[in-house]
Amino acid sequence: MKGSLTTLLTTLLLTGTALAADAPPPAWGALDLLQRTIPAGEKRKFSFQEVPTFEGSFLNTAIFAARGSRPGPTLCLTALVHGDERNGFEVARTAFAATDARQLAGTLIALPAINVNGFRTGSRYMPDRRDLNRAFPGDTKGSNTSLIAGIVFDTIRQHCDALIDLHTGSFDRANLPQVRVDLANARALELARRFGAAVVMGGAGPKGSLRREVMDAGIPAIIYEAGLPLRFEPAEIAAGVQGVRNVMIHLGMVTGKASEPTPASRVYASSRWLRAPVGQGGVFYADKPLGAVISAGEAIAYIDDPFTDERHVVKAESAGTIVGMAVPQVVFSGYALIHVARN
Numbered sequence: 001m002k003g004s005l006t007t008l009l010t011t012l013l014l015t016g017t018a019l020a021a022d023a024p025p026p027a028w029g030a031l032d033l034l035q036r037t038i039p040a041g042e043k044r045k046f047s048f049q050e051v052p053t054f055e056g057s058f059l060n061t062a063i064f065a066a067r068g069s070r071p072g073p074t075l076c077l078t079a080l081v082h083g084d085e086r087n088g089f090e091v092a093r094t095a096f097a098a099t100d101a102r103q104l105a106g107t108l109i110a111l112p113a114i115n116v117n118g119f120r121t122g123s124r125y126m127p128d129r130r131d132l133n134r135a136f137p138g139d140t141k142g143s144n145t146s147l148i149a150g151i152v153f154d155t156i157r158q159h160c161d162a163l164i165d166l167h168t169g170s171f172d173r174a175n176l177p178q179v180r181v182d183l184a185n186a187r188a189l190e191l192a193r194r195f196g197a198a199v200v201m202g203g204a205g206p207k208g209s210l211r212r213e214v215m216d217a218g219i220p221a222i223i224y225e226a227g228l229p230l231r232f233e234p235a236e237i238a239a240g241v242q243g244v245r246n247v248m249i250h251l252g253m254v255t256g257k258a259s260e261p262t263p264a265s266r267v268y269a270s271s272r273w274l275r276a277p278v279g280q281g282g283v284f285y286a287d288k289p290l291g292a293v294i295s296a297g298e299a300i301a302y303i304d305d306p307f308t309d310e311r312h313v314v315k316a317e318s319a320g321t322i323v324g325m326a327v328p329q330v331v332f333s334g335y336a337l338i339h340v341a342r343n
């Protein structure tokens with residue numbers, strides 16, 4: 001029985017291969033996306049889903065699609081998975097606005113405000129207080145967050161050949177413009193370096209995060225992280241838009257000259273957060289800017305105790321580059337202060 005099944009499967013596979021080789025390439029035409037049709041050479045912005053229920057209304061966010069006039073891959077941009085990380089919205093919106101569908105090969109799809117309620121209210125989390133970036137691939141029978149994660153994830157899996165997920169630092173922390181990628185995946189690493197950010201940081205990302213789950217589904221994915229939450233920062237946004245354009249040039253979607261890829265020497269395999277020591281909370285200030293190259297033992301920040309006026313100096317544990325840091329604020333024991341990528 002097993003033998004005959006194997007023979008049958010082999011025959012089917014071989015027949016399939018022969019058919020594929022003989023068949024002409026499929027004609028390029030309109031894109032069918034979420035019950036809409038976008039003709040070749042045109043752009044559309046519309047509602048992701050119009051669900052006539054209270055919970056369904058949280059899916060009523062925007063989707064932008066540009067269908068090129070010529071065949072090519074589909075690049076997807078996602079932003080506001082964390083609803084307070086507004087730079088990402090502007091990167092997606094501006095990159096889409098700058099795309100001329102008549103000059104495009106392939107398709108650009110942007111989901112610029114996935115946690116649309118968080119965008120309105122400034123909340124990182126979903127209306128049910130869950131972190132959307134731990135809920136992928138989602139569950140259509142789960143919580144409100146799982147439901148939204150599931151529907152977004154299915155759309156990405158169905159349509160995207162590559163993904164750039166856009167983020168910023170969390171809470172009162174800023175990130176040096178950087179790309180995060182699983183260094184073990186050659187295709188994703190190539191996207192990361194071509195993006196051309198100041199640094200590339202290695203790591204697979206946490207379980208349930210959009211990037212990691214999309215990678216597990218076989219789609220190369222990277223994160224662009226830049227700046228602070230709750231702000232629109234022009235330099236960080238411009239660097240992100242340039243990065244998206246560099247990736248589109250790399251994928252053959254648009255022509256033009258890309259900026260230089262991130263050099264191999266600026267790709268870091270590991271990083272570490274320096275934290276406020278136990279009992280040393282107080283008023284925190286950094287002594288070094290984002291992007292500073294530091295050596296082991298160097299003083300890089302301090303915490304003043306407002307009761308005693310004693311100063312605790314924060315020293316680098318190892319040589320590296322500062323890729324993230326807290327803005328001046330009151331900090332408590334264990335608070336993540338300075339993020340150092342290690343050479």
Ligand SMILES: [Zn+2]
Pocket residue numbers: 082085167168
């Ligand atoms: Zn984020």
